Amino acid sequence: MFSSLAPVLVSLGAPILGSILRTHIGGVAGEASARVIEALAHALGSEPTPEAVKKAIEADADAAAKVQSIERERSAEWVAYLTMATSQRNQMLDREDERGAVFSWGWRPAMSWMLLFLWSWNGVILPVTNATAGTSIVPIPWEHLLGFAGLWLAIYGGGHTIKSVLGK
Known part of the structure; x- marks a missing residue:
């Protein structure tokens, strides 16, 4: 304008x-x-x-x-x-x-979005797909998804905590 x-x-x-x-x-x-x-x-x-x-x-x-x-x-x-x-x-x-290359800053949001998608897939998208289409696609084992999410939280959240404690 x-x-x-x-x-x-x-x-x-x-x-x-x-x-x-x-x-x-x-x-x-x-x-x-x-x-x-x-x-x-x-x-x-x-x-x-x-x-x-x-x-x-x-x-x-x-x-x-x-x-x-x-x-x-x-x-x-x-x-x-x-x-x-x-x-x-x-x-x-x-x-x-x-900011540098996309990978230097973009991997964190990409991993978060991927985790969000995997939880949505396992909890909502796949059950609805299986129910409506009559398929029997096997979900990701919940313990694997939980372990992956925990690992990601430790890397991402723990890294920020360490940075804030050490003052870097």
Whole structure:
């Protein structure tokens, strides 16, 4: 919604305002986007929503001058917001890069989902399938499933407990 208004602002000669709306991701960038929309809505006499501002720009023949005036009058504020929003986005991207390969972090949730599926299979899916289809598929022995779940809880839960006790 914000990003659809960004190219309109750039085409009207307000590249900083357009860039702020392109970086809308919440936090500082979200606040900056909201301030841009409020300023535009006030100047154009519309509701402070991206859709209403876009309609007001399309309906106002003098919209380009008003938008450029807003960018020029508060340029220091807009540049500061854009700098903070860009920094916030870059930090988020850096955190994603630090996660590493999918296997380095994805094995724990994958194992948890697999365990959830196996318990669901044994307790719900297989009995319903056997009853409705008239099959006699043998379930996983409950003691094996319980042993596997216990082993997983020891590895996953115990590892976190050891990490919290040792402070690592």
